[in-house]
């Protein structure tokens with residue numbers, strides 16, 4: 001057994017190590033500064049307390065982006081020095097964010113050990129590479145992101161840090177599975193490298209009817225396409241869709257994980273998932289003949305998903321509502337019923353209508369997956385989702401991109417159980433249209449203004465908060481913009497009291513609620529790494545079945561006009577158009 005020594009390294013605080021919604025995200029250039037990553041990791045160990053860290057088993061892995069391999073070696077040495085007993089690493093340093101959550105909750109190590117937390121190395125959907133982003137976040141024993149109490153403590157520690165601990169371990173091989181043991185001043189330290197997919201695959205098999213999905217995927221009248229955008233989802237896609245479920249190898253695109261995501265932006269939306277969008281017949285110039293029946297994409301760390309039908313986009317807000325409406329029939333894990341459902345505030349109210357219809361507990365939480373985790377730990381929520389392409393359930397404590405695809409395939413398999421083998425299938429588009437016909441349609445769009453001057457963005461938000469104090473003034477502006485839009489009956493800043501721990505989260509977005517149920521929501525993104533991103537969410541409910549078939553940008557045109565005028569968007573940002581529309 002290799003012996004190691006522990007040393008204390010003197011350091012000084014860095015500014016700005018405050019974790020955002022999903023951990024610390026910065027340019028790689030920032031992370032590679034000497035002591036930068038080390039300070040944050042030691043601040044985390046100190047926040048967890050030495051008592052909890054000593055003897056612990058921790059997972060360290062991520063989406064495989066540039067700098068991950070170096071970071072894994074650095075964190076492992078620091079873990080050994082801080083008295084951690086075991087480090088678990090996915091082979092080649094790869095583990096999707098949902099797989100990390102599953103590993104913490106479900107995996108048993110070769111020696112019977114269980115993990116109590118994880119460092120996840122990812123900047124999610126942000127680009128990777130030497131000039132792009134790196135990120136790190138800590139997840140707790142329940143498999144979910146650290147709560148604010150811990151992240152605040154981590155930040156506080158980063159502002160006063162004077163030293164960190166590290167061990168003179170040799171670098172270990174992350175490409176081969178197996179256990180390597182070392183002996184330190186406090187005893188044995190093990191590094192276990194394990195297959196990144198098997199625990200996750202096992203969990204998925206316990207949730208879904210793989211046999212039913214296999215029948216769908218191998219049916220001659222069903223066609224499928226999955227785009228991992230060169231993120232870590234690729235490592236799971238071939239195992240699950242091809243090996244387990246019989247999809248053709250050629251149905252996977254961009255499924256080799258790359259450190260720079262092939263130079264792309266690994267965010268599954270209509271703007272960035274270009275290749276998939278073209279294949280599905282939704283591109284500007286449609287290429288390869290008849291599109292597949294079903295297409296999906298994931299982000300860099302595979303927690304987000306985009307679901308498409310042939311020439312048809314499913315909004316994430318509709319997706320979670322449709323999954324909830326069909327879960328009991330189509331997914332064995334939910335056969336006993338749903339405990340409740342939840343969505344983030346800016347997500348459309350499509351889920352609300354389903355919850356009401358099915359008489360389910362319903363929660364509206366601020367943006368950020370951690371809010372769902374509390375509800376799930378308390379047994380209050382089974383299915384949840386966000387407009388930001390996140391969908392998931394209480395099987396883990398992160399959103400789950402592949403789970404969402406399996407959920408949709410389960411619904412398709414269920415609706416088509418008598419049509420497989422040939423003949424006409426019920427399509428994704430038909431499932432969505434039937435849903436609208438039954439529950440009404442929530443027209444929905446989001447405008448993003450990226451990399452806006454942070455000061456101007458704050459001014460715009462402050463202006464909107466102030467404007468709310470006078471609804472007559474608001475309605476005058478509304479009317480002058482469009483006389484055909486209904487009137488604003490309520491305005492507020494969303495505030496949330498967690499029903500489980502009673503904690504209060506303020507300033508979670510500005511809402512303008514209209515008489516006819518329409519909503520305008522303005523928020524500043526919590527996940528950007530440069531400047532500020534203003535998000536404008538626009539929603540309109542239509543119950544009349546004769547009016548649910550419009551193009552959403554047309555249907556929402558009047559509300560968009562109102563939103564831009566109300567917020568003085570161009571005046572504050574200097575932008576005449578958003579950076580991205582989803």
Ligand code: G6P
Pocket residue numbers: 021022124344367368369370386388390524525526527528535
């Ligand atoms: C991450 C979080 C989500 C959140 C999303 C959008 O993916 O995990 O919970 O909805 O970011 O955040 P933003 O603040 O950029 O709108």
Ligand code: ZN
Pocket residue numbers: 097123124125299300301302303304
């Ligand atoms: Zn992500």
